[in-house]
Structures are given as C-alpha cells and as structure tokens.
Amino acid sequence: MSNYPDRVITSQSQDFNAWYLDVIANAELADYGPVRGTMVIRPYGYAIWEAIQEFLNVKFKETGHSNMYFPQFIPYSFIEKEASHVEGFSPELALVTIGGGKELEEKLVVRPTSETIVNHMFTQWIHSYRDLPLMVNQWANVTRWEMRTKPFIRTLEFLWQEGHTAHATPEEAENEAIQMINIYTKFAYEQAAIPVIAGRKSRVETFAGASKTYTIEAMMGDRKALQAGTSHNLGQNFSRAFGTQFTDENGQRLHVWQTSWAISTRFVGGIIMTHGDDAGLMLPPRLAPIQVIIIPIWKKDAEKMEVLNAASSVKEVLQTAGVQVKLDDSDLRTPGWKFNFWEMKGVPLRIEIGPRDVSSRSVVISRRDIPGKQGKVFGISMEPSILLAYVKDKLDEIQSSLLGQATSFRDSNIVDVSSYDELKLAISQGKWARGPWSASDEDELKVKEETGATIRCFPFQQPQGIKTCLMTGNPAEEVAIFAKSY
Amino acid sequence: MSNYPDRVITSQSQDFNAWYLDVIANAELADYGPVRGTMVIRPYGYAIWEAIQEFLNVKFKETGHSNMYFPQFIPYSFIEKEASHVEGFSPELALVTIGGGKELEEKLVVRPTSETIVNHMFTQWIHSYRDLPLMVNQWANVTRWEMRTKPFIRTLEFLWQEGHTAHATPEEAENEAIQMINIYTKFAYEQAAIPVIAGRKSRVETFAGASKTYTIEAMMGDRKALQAGTSHNLGQNFSRAFGTQFTDENGQRLHVWQTSWAISTRFVGGIIMTHGDDAGLMLPPRLAPIQVIIIPIWKKDAEKMEVLNAASSVKEVLQTAGVQVKLDDSDLRTPGWKFNFWEMKGVPLRIEIGPRDVSSRSVVISRRDIPGKQGKVFGISMEPSILLAYVKDKLDEIQSSLLGQATSFRDSNIVDVSSYDELKLAISQGKWARGPWSASDEDELKVKEETGATIRCFPFQQPQGIKTCLMTGNPAEEVAIFAKSY
Structure with missing residues (x-):
C-alpha cells in the first residue's frame, strides 16, 4: 500500500482505455511482464480470479465433470489435422524449437487451446459406449x-478453464454445450452482476473447428461488447480428424460428438469495465476479495486503543460469519486517504469507527455503489447480530443494485433496427444494434468493414413476430446483435 | 471403469519400477502425453493433487502469502544473470524461438522456475522497507x-506451487525458509502419512542460486530416497543479480533477502511409492479422492432394490457428514471384480451390503491396509450415528497406521555408520546410511561415484554426542544421510 502512487485516474468520459489502465495500475490488479503482451496477475487481481474459479469449479463438478x-x-502436426482449426490458430502460435540445448525434430506448439491433444488422448481412453x-x-x-494486447482482455498468455467432453449422440453434445453456456450465464448474472446476452455465434464468428459456438456477450462501460465466455458444439470435426471412435450397443464403430467451453482471466477485465466508475474499481460483493473494509479513526493517542479494540471486535464478528473483511489500521495514512484508496479498490462496504461511535456502540457504514453522503448511514449498532444482519443485507443489496444498474445501462444502449441505415446510425452512436438477419456471410463481413461492428450473437431470447432481414428484406428467422467489440 | 484392462500388476519384489508403472496405468492416475517425457494427469491422479493443493493453499494463506x-x-537474458542459476538450468531449457509466424529477436525460456522473472517484477514493486x-x-x-523421465517423479512438464518472498533482513528470510519446510514436513506426516526426514542440503546438492536449501526426503518402497519438497534461502544472490533493493528506515539502499519453496506433482509419485503394495495403490485417507467405496451385493433381482436402497442411504449418511464416498452400483461387474478394482485404486475403506446385511440392518467393513480377513469386520450397525462414528474412527486409524508402517519401514532401513566401509555396505544393501560428515565436496562426489549415493540431507534432528567424520576422521558437527535417490 505504501507504494500506492497517488496517481489520478483518468475519467471514463475523457479516455475509457486510459481509465481502464489507470484502474489496473492503481488497484494493483496486474502489471506488464517483461515479454511484450504478457501480464503479471497481482494478488488483488488474482483473488478475483480465485473467486471465479471457486464458483465455477463447484458447478463443473456438480454437473459431472472431473x-x-x-x-x-x-x-x-496435431494442429494441422483439423482444417479450419489450423487456419484459425496458425498465425497465433508460439513454437518451441529447442529443447535441452538441441534443435527439435518436430516443432512443439505451446497450447493455444487443447482440442487436438485432448482428442489424441481420448482415442486411447474411449473404446465403447x-x-x-x-x-x-x-x-x-x-x-x-x-x-494488440491489453491487460486481462487480450494477452499473449492467459489463464482459463477449458472443458472437453465426448458423447455418443449429437443430441447429448448439443445439450452439454447449452448446459455449459447456461452455467456461464447464471454465473455472470448472479456472481459477477453482469447482464450478459447469451446466444449463438454467426458462422463467420464460430470457433475454428466448431459446428456451433454459443457465447455470452457483455456490454462494457464504453458500450463495446466483450465476449466473456464460449461453449462450442464441436460436432464430429475433431473426432473425424483424430479418429476418436467408440463401439455402440450394436457393435458399430462411430465417431464421438464433442464439446469444449471456456472462461478466462479476460472475465476479470469484464468485471472492471462493467462496474467501474471514475473513482476506480467497483466489485460485486460475491466476487470481491474484500467485501468490507474497516477504517478506524482517532485523533488523540488516548482514543487509539479503544477505537482499535472496537474495530477488531467488529472485524471478528464479520470474519467469523464468513464475510471477507479487512481492517486497515495502518498509522502511515490518514482516514481520508484510506477512504479514497479502498473506494478505488472497489470494496463494496466501508465501516468507519471513531471515538464517538465507540461511545454510542455504533458504526458508520458507506456503500461503494452510492456515491457521497447518500451512501452513508450513521448509527448502525455494533451489537453483533444487528451489525451482521445489516452488513449481509447491504452486500446483497449492492449485488442486485450493480446488476440492476448494468442492466439499465445495457438496455438503454441497445437499439432495435430494421434497416442497414438504422444499424449504421446505432453503431456510429456507439450503441448495439439488434435486428432481423438472414443475409450472407459476405454481407456480414461488409457490415464489419463499413461499420466496425460484428454480429455478437443471435440471442437465445428472440422477439415475437414476423422478421424481415434488415439487409436483404428477405424473411429472417432471428434477430442478431451487432456491436463493436474488444 | 469399463476400460479397466484387468491387467496383472507386477509384484514390487519382482520389479519395483514395473510395479509403479502398472499401478499408474491400472489405477488411471496418469498417461503418457504425445511429446516424449510429458504426462497427462488423469482425473483420479489429479484429484490427489487437488487434495494436496487444498491443504497447502490454506496453510500458505494462513502464514501471510498471497x-x-x-x-x-x-x-x-534473465536466466543468464545469476551465475550458478544459469549453470544449473541451461541444459534443461525449452526455448520458444518463433512467435506469430516470425523468428523472435530474443529467445524465450519456458519457465523452469521463476526466481528471475520474480526478481524482475520485485524491483518494480519494492521501494521501501x-x-x-x-x-x-x-x-x-x-x-x-x-x-530420463518417469510419470509424476520426473517429467518434462510438471505442476507445482512456487513461493517467493523478499525480506528486509537475513534473519527474516531464514525464518521464512524454515517455516515453509516445517509446513511441508507437517503436511507430509499428517496428510500424506509420509515420515519424511527434514534437513539441510549439502553445498553440492543446494539449489542453483540458493545460499541454503532445506529439503524433506522420503523413503520409497524400494528404499530409494525421494526429494519431496524444498525450501531455499536465496540470500541476496538474486537480488544482487537483479538489483532488487529497498530503502531502510535510515534511508539506506539495501538488497532484499529472499526465499523460494516448492512442492510439485512429484509428491503424488511419493504417495504411490510409499504406501502401495502388490495389490496396487494405498491412499492415506486425508488425501484419498474416495475414502469409502460402497459395494452392494445381490444375487436375485428381488434383492437388488432393497440392497441398493440400503446402500444409497448409507452413502447419504456418510456424504452428508463430509466423507468422500462412492457407491459402485454398476451392473457390468461382479462384486469380486469390484473388490479388487477399488483395492487396486487404494480406497481406504470398503463397505459391503448384501441381503442379509439389509435384514440385520448392518454392513461389512474392510480396511485396505489390513489384507484379507483380518481387515474385515462384520455386523457394523447401519444406524447413522454408529456407522458414521465407526467410519471416521477407522479412517483415522488407517491414517495413523499408514504413517506407523512407513515409519517402521524407514527406521529399519537406516543404518548408523561410522566409516566409509560401513557406508558402502549399507548402500550396497539398498539402505540409507547415516553418519558424521565434515569432509569436502570432492569426497562427497567420490561417494556418489563409487556408491551411487548422495547426501540427501543433514537432518534437523541430530544425535547427541561427539562426532567423527566417517570419511576423514576429523571432528564433525553433524551427521548426514546418504542414499540412492530418484
């Protein structure tokens, strides 16, 4: 903390990208590695990733994954086996050519994703239904x-989970792909307070090697879209390329049907850019490494002891109940400096305890999501059960309030369009455009070229009624969402 | 399970290495990756690693690490900065020379360990005391x-945790290095039931770049030593090479004092080779992915339902109480086959439930660590509180019994020696030799050349009394332990 640089954070409206990088530096979320495009994830940023891991890991196991x-x-040679896979990934590969001082006979790819090696192993483990x-x-x-790299959002190396499954039927694979995108959606809404839009990617945007890609798309504070998680129905593309077969009940040899799905450290960037404001980070309580910061306030030395004692008991009460709480009892900084610092770090609730609070056996509690005096409540009793109930209640309120704010922001920035002109207007205003689409891949690429926007997805939730393609005027089955994206 | 190959496991006495590889294959702990020397960690093996992670992660955080x-x-260029570090690691490096289709200006090392990059970053984060x-x-x-690779024990790529710390004084760094080797020791004894010997490495065996290396050494079933965890006091070696300095209270610029410490997936190999027997794996209850296997037994179809119902309730009772339990209700295999299979997988306790048990409201429980009928107890009541207490009690007993057995085995295979001839005899008998040592590095290398044994450590626990170096006859301060090792 002592090396907190006291730097000003650029305002979002002035330069959203500069704001993002300032928040990452000031909140000590990440730093640049020595190799271009690499990132060091610092403890505070890593703790957010750990919270993500903890939640998803349980869900994956509950749904039968090991x-x-x-x-x-x-x-x-593995990468070359699946035609569209090699096309998609070969420009992005890091290759090991020297091992133990010797030139290798075959170059090794440092995994960009694992479908190929997974299939190589699956062929050895899968024999029958x-x-x-x-x-x-x-x-x-x-x-x-x-x-072009950016901390968390796009880095040369990143952390993720990648699920890989093999099934006997196409229906099972499709159900699995849908199940996993649903888990991601629920996670985004309920834990990260990010109202993602879940849907199917267009052919153009489908993962290199997949039959179908499902995605969750999040609207960032600058209204650009962030692909925050994907789930692929791989069909038999990899199993045919690798010969991953099983013998069914009738003794017939068949290729397996597969899925893969991933969420990465990019999601941390999504949290920053969804909830942050000009004061810095704002973390959803369920993923916040520190949910409550306690700041003791004293002027005279005589007050210090009793204030710190009270602060410690409050900490004890919350900690015992499972609240992530920290007491900032440092002598090196003023309370005012600490207020700003922990606000910038996005801690959802702040508890102040001064000598008068000690006398009245109460505390002052401020919400990160309501700025200034409106978010400040005086005289909350220190009585453990009352205080704990209040804190838990407020954390829940903040969690839903963040989701509510992000949802309003998202909805007020999606425009329904019925023509290409309307689409262009919406995109030029920085908004997302939603409109019926049944045009060609070429038309889709033309939109990208002319507006910078891509189809983010055909959302699962479709409006009722007859639809006419905004580009061609032909009948359309679905609306698509177009947006500029990270 | 259906692809369990029903292969016989080579006996330990016939060929310990073949036994080890058979156990890994049959118990589905790991498999070979497509690149020579790489390993795929399969779900059952990975679950053991997860249990290790879960325990250590809590301990690391409790002791203030993020x-x-x-x-x-x-x-x-980073690797080259610390002289002995480059000497130790340069023969073992994998180098990335091509990225994004282009030859790189500077070759990149795929980390063999992170001291260099850690110091590069520490210089940016550490300013003052x-x-x-x-x-x-x-x-x-x-x-x-x-x-020369071997699954878990030595692989081209492996998983580990690496701790890195920086301190203002050499005393703090030394305390930290000792604290961490103590945590590893406690973990080995209490969780893995492996009675490691903790001590200091000789100069010859010290980590490339460390001032002192502390180690825990475990005796495998073939009596070879396995270095199962290390903690290094790095002194100022890396901080001087990288210029990692801080300003102290008096405004003076000083280099930090550092430590690093690691435990890896090698530890899983240590568990296999410490406790396994000719029937296969034997897992300590505290790290076992499955602590209790329930095997329902029925002959007539009419019995099946009531047996499965009883088995499910027993499972429910144990699971609710936090016991890792699995019910093997598959129709595809006989109970006898299942007994052997789960024994081979090292599950500590087996519960059998047949029609007669259902009538008498009791179960049959067998211990993995006591072979045959002696380990089998009939008529344990199904009454939840009685059954649960019994199971927990037995799991605890097995945990201590495994530690006890491994300790006896270890102690009966360490010979106190007072001359080089005695040392040579002990080593030639496959034992560990413990004797006073104050000879030179050259003498140590001579022992290695002539006997194949190295100094595993100068143990922390030293015998009382005057010591005379077994090699030179000079006074010695400590005994050392010599052994052949993995």
Whole structure:
C-alpha cells in the first residue's frame, strides 16, 4: 500500500482505455511482464480470479465433470489435422524449437487451446459406449501470439478453464454445450452482476473447428461488447480428424460428438469495465476479495486503543460469519486517504469507527455503489447480530443494485433496427444494434468493414413476430446483435 | 471403469519400477502425453493433487502469502544473470524461438522456475522497507527438459506451487525458509502419512542460486530416497543479480533477502511409492479422492432394490457428514471384480451390503491396509450415528497406521555408520546410511561415484554426542544421510 502512487485516474468520459489502465495500475490488479503482451496477475487481481474459479469449479463438478491436466506442448502436426482449426490458430502460435540445448525434430506448439491433444488422448481412453460420456475440465495457461494486447482482455498468455467432453449422440453434445453456456450465464448474472446476452455465434464468428459456438456477450462501460465466455458444439470435426471412435450397443464403430467451453482471466477485465466508475474499481460483493473494509479513526493517542479494540471486535464478528473483511489500521495514512484508496479498490462496504461511535456502540457504514453522503448511514449498532444482519443485507443489496444498474445501462444502449441505415446510425452512436438477419456471410463481413461492428450473437431470447432481414428484406428467422467489440 | 484392462500388476519384489508403472496405468492416475517425457494427469491422479493443493493453499494463506501469477515466458537474458542459476538450468531449457509466424529477436525460456522473472517484477514493486516482507505464491506449470523421465517423479512438464518472498533482513528470510519446510514436513506426516526426514542440503546438492536449501526426503518402497519438497534461502544472490533493493528506515539502499519453496506433482509419485503394495495403490485417507467405496451385493433381482436402497442411504449418511464416498452400483461387474478394482485404486475403506446385511440392518467393513480377513469386520450397525462414528474412527486409524508402517519401514532401513566401509555396505544393501560428515565436496562426489549415493540431507534432528567424520576422521558437527535417490 505504501507504494500506492497517488496517481489520478483518468475519467471514463475523457479516455475509457486510459481509465481502464489507470484502474489496473492503481488497484494493483496486474502489471506488464517483461515479454511484450504478457501480464503479471497481482494478488488483488488474482483473488478475483480465485473467486471465479471457486464458483465455477463447484458447478463443473456438480454437473459431472472431473478436473485433470493435459500437457501444454502439442506436436505441430496435431494442429494441422483439423482444417479450419489450423487456419484459425496458425498465425497465433508460439513454437518451441529447442529443447535441452538441441534443435527439435518436430516443432512443439505451446497450447493455444487443447482440442487436438485432448482428442489424441481420448482415442486411447474411449473404446465403447460405456466409456461415454467422457467429461473433463482443466484449469491451465494458454498462449496466443496476439499483436494488440491489453491487460486481462487480450494477452499473449492467459489463464482459463477449458472443458472437453465426448458423447455418443449429437443430441447429448448439443445439450452439454447449452448446459455449459447456461452455467456461464447464471454465473455472470448472479456472481459477477453482469447482464450478459447469451446466444449463438454467426458462422463467420464460430470457433475454428466448431459446428456451433454459443457465447455470452457483455456490454462494457464504453458500450463495446466483450465476449466473456464460449461453449462450442464441436460436432464430429475433431473426432473425424483424430479418429476418436467408440463401439455402440450394436457393435458399430462411430465417431464421438464433442464439446469444449471456456472462461478466462479476460472475465476479470469484464468485471472492471462493467462496474467501474471514475473513482476506480467497483466489485460485486460475491466476487470481491474484500467485501468490507474497516477504517478506524482517532485523533488523540488516548482514543487509539479503544477505537482499535472496537474495530477488531467488529472485524471478528464479520470474519467469523464468513464475510471477507479487512481492517486497515495502518498509522502511515490518514482516514481520508484510506477512504479514497479502498473506494478505488472497489470494496463494496466501508465501516468507519471513531471515538464517538465507540461511545454510542455504533458504526458508520458507506456503500461503494452510492456515491457521497447518500451512501452513508450513521448509527448502525455494533451489537453483533444487528451489525451482521445489516452488513449481509447491504452486500446483497449492492449485488442486485450493480446488476440492476448494468442492466439499465445495457438496455438503454441497445437499439432495435430494421434497416442497414438504422444499424449504421446505432453503431456510429456507439450503441448495439439488434435486428432481423438472414443475409450472407459476405454481407456480414461488409457490415464489419463499413461499420466496425460484428454480429455478437443471435440471442437465445428472440422477439415475437414476423422478421424481415434488415439487409436483404428477405424473411429472417432471428434477430442478431451487432456491436463493436474488444 | 469399463476400460479397466484387468491387467496383472507386477509384484514390487519382482520389479519395483514395473510395479509403479502398472499401478499408474491400472489405477488411471496418469498417461503418457504425445511429446516424449510429458504426462497427462488423469482425473483420479489429479484429484490427489487437488487434495494436496487444498491443504497447502490454506496453510500458505494462513502464514501471510498471497497467490498471484507470473508469465511463463522469460527472456533468455534473465536466466543468464545469476551465475550458478544459469549453470544449473541451461541444459534443461525449452526455448520458444518463433512467435506469430516470425523468428523472435530474443529467445524465450519456458519457465523452469521463476526466481528471475520474480526478481524482475520485485524491483518494480519494492521501494521501501514498508513494502517488505513481500510474500507470494503461484500454482503453475514448469518445464525442464529432462532426459530420463518417469510419470509424476520426473517429467518434462510438471505442476507445482512456487513461493517467493523478499525480506528486509537475513534473519527474516531464514525464518521464512524454515517455516515453509516445517509446513511441508507437517503436511507430509499428517496428510500424506509420509515420515519424511527434514534437513539441510549439502553445498553440492543446494539449489542453483540458493545460499541454503532445506529439503524433506522420503523413503520409497524400494528404499530409494525421494526429494519431496524444498525450501531455499536465496540470500541476496538474486537480488544482487537483479538489483532488487529497498530503502531502510535510515534511508539506506539495501538488497532484499529472499526465499523460494516448492512442492510439485512429484509428491503424488511419493504417495504411490510409499504406501502401495502388490495389490496396487494405498491412499492415506486425508488425501484419498474416495475414502469409502460402497459395494452392494445381490444375487436375485428381488434383492437388488432393497440392497441398493440400503446402500444409497448409507452413502447419504456418510456424504452428508463430509466423507468422500462412492457407491459402485454398476451392473457390468461382479462384486469380486469390484473388490479388487477399488483395492487396486487404494480406497481406504470398503463397505459391503448384501441381503442379509439389509435384514440385520448392518454392513461389512474392510480396511485396505489390513489384507484379507483380518481387515474385515462384520455386523457394523447401519444406524447413522454408529456407522458414521465407526467410519471416521477407522479412517483415522488407517491414517495413523499408514504413517506407523512407513515409519517402521524407514527406521529399519537406516543404518548408523561410522566409516566409509560401513557406508558402502549399507548402500550396497539398498539402505540409507547415516553418519558424521565434515569432509569436502570432492569426497562427497567420490561417494556418489563409487556408491551411487548422495547426501540427501543433514537432518534437523541430530544425535547427541561427539562426532567423527566417517570419511576423514576429523571432528564433525553433524551427521548426514546418504542414499540412492530418484
């Protein structure tokens, strides 16, 4: 904390990108690694990732997946086996060519994703229908040689989980892909307070090697879209390329149907850019490493002891009840400095305790999500059960209030369009455009070229009624959402 | 399970190495990756690693360490900065030379360990004494280009945690290094039931770049030693190489004092080779992914339902109380086959429930660590509180019994020696030799050359009395332990 640089944070309206980088530096979420495009995830940022892991890991296990670990070095020849996969990933590969001082006979790919090596192993483990479904997940690092990088959002190396499953039927694989995007959606809404829009990617935007890609798309504070998680129905693309077959009940050899799905440290960037404001970070209580910061206030030395004692008991009460609480009893900074610092770090609730509070056996509690005096409540009793109930209640309120604010923001920035002109207008205003779409891949690429926007998804939640493609005037089955994106 | 190959496991006495590989294959702990020397950690093996992680992660946080993440790509020049570090690691490096389709200007090292990149970052975060101590840890993969590999024990890529700390004084660094080896020791004894010997490495065996290396050494079933965890006092070696300095209370610029410490997936290999027997794996209850396996037994279809119902309630009772329990209700295999299978998988307790047990409201419970009929107890009441108490009690008993057995085995295989001839005899008998040592590095290397044994450590627990070096006859301050090792 002593090296908190007391830097001003650029305002969002002035330069959203500068604001983002300022928050990351000031809140000590991440730092730049020595190799271009790499990122060091610092303890406070990593703690957010740990909270994400903790929640998802339980959900994955509840739905029958086991964790395991695949090696990160993949023979180059593997990547070449699935045609669209190699096309999608070959420009982004990091290659190991020297090992133990010697030039290698075959170059090794540092995994950009693991479908190929997973299939290589699955062929050895899957023999009959009794081995299916095979449902695994790994928490791992992956490497993609990105040219334009940004902490959390797009880095040369990042952390993620990648689930990989194999099934006996296409229906099961489809159900699995949908189940996992639903888990991500629920996680985004309920834990991260991010009202993502879940849907299907267009053919153009589908993962290299997948039959269908499902996605959750989040609107950031600058109204750009962030793809925050994906779930792929891989069909038989990889199983055909690798010969991943099983014998069914009738003794027939068939290729398995597969899925893969991932959420990465990019999600941390999504949290920052969804909830943050000009004062800094604002963390949803359910993922906040520190949910409550206690700041003791004293002027005279005589007051210090009793204030610190009271602060410690309050901490004890909350901690015992499972609240993530920290007491900032440092002598080095003033209370005012601490208020700003922990506000900037996005801690949902602040408890102040001064000599007068000690006398009245009460505390002052401020909400991070309501600025200034409106968010400040005096005279909350220190009586453990009352205080604890109040704190838990407020944390819940903040959690829903953040989701509510983000939802209003999102909804007020999505425009329903029925023509290409309307689409262009919406995009030029920085908004998302939603409109019926049944045009060609070429038309989709034309939109991208002319407006900078891409189809983020065909949302699962579709409006009723007859639809006419905004581009061609032909009948359309679905609306698509167009937006500029990260 | 259907692809359990029904292979026989080579007996330990016939070929310990073949036994080890058979157990790993049959128990589905790991498999070979496509790149030579790499390993796929399968769900059952990974679950043991997760149990290790869960325990240590809590201990690290309790002692003030924060998790974070450093990039795995390290500029080649970093490795060269600390002289003995480059000497130790350069033969083992994997190098990335191509990124995004282009030859890189500077080769990148895939981390073999992170001291160099950690120091590079520490120089940016540490300014004054107020920033110290800085205590972090990461769970990560590391790569070492090993020529002779063996699953878990020595693989080209492995998983580990690496702790890194920086302190203002040499005393603090020393205390930290000792604290961490003590945590590892306690973990080995109490969780893994492995009676490691903790001590200090000789100069020859000290980590490349450390001032002192502390180690825990475990005796495997073939009496070879396994270095199961290390904690290094790095002194100022890396801080001088990287210029990691702080300003003290008097305004003086000083180099920090550092430590690093690690436990890896190698530890899983140590568990296998400490407790396993000719029937397969034997897992200590506190790290076992499955602590209790329930096997329902029925002959007539009419019996099946009531037996399965009883088995399910027993499972429910144990699961609710936090016992890791699995019910193997598969129709595909006989009870006898299941007994062997779960014995081979090392599950500490087996509960059998047949029609007669259902009538008498009781179960049959067998211990994995006591072979045959002696380990089998009939008529344990199904009454939830009685059954649960019994199971918990037996799991505790097994935990201590495994530690007891391993301790007796260890102690009966360590010979106190007072001359080089005695040392040679002990080593030739496959035992560990413990004797006073104050000879030179050259003498130590001579022992290695002539006997194949190395100094595993100077144990913390030293015998009383005057000591005379077994090699030179000079006075010696300490006994050392010599052994052949993995």
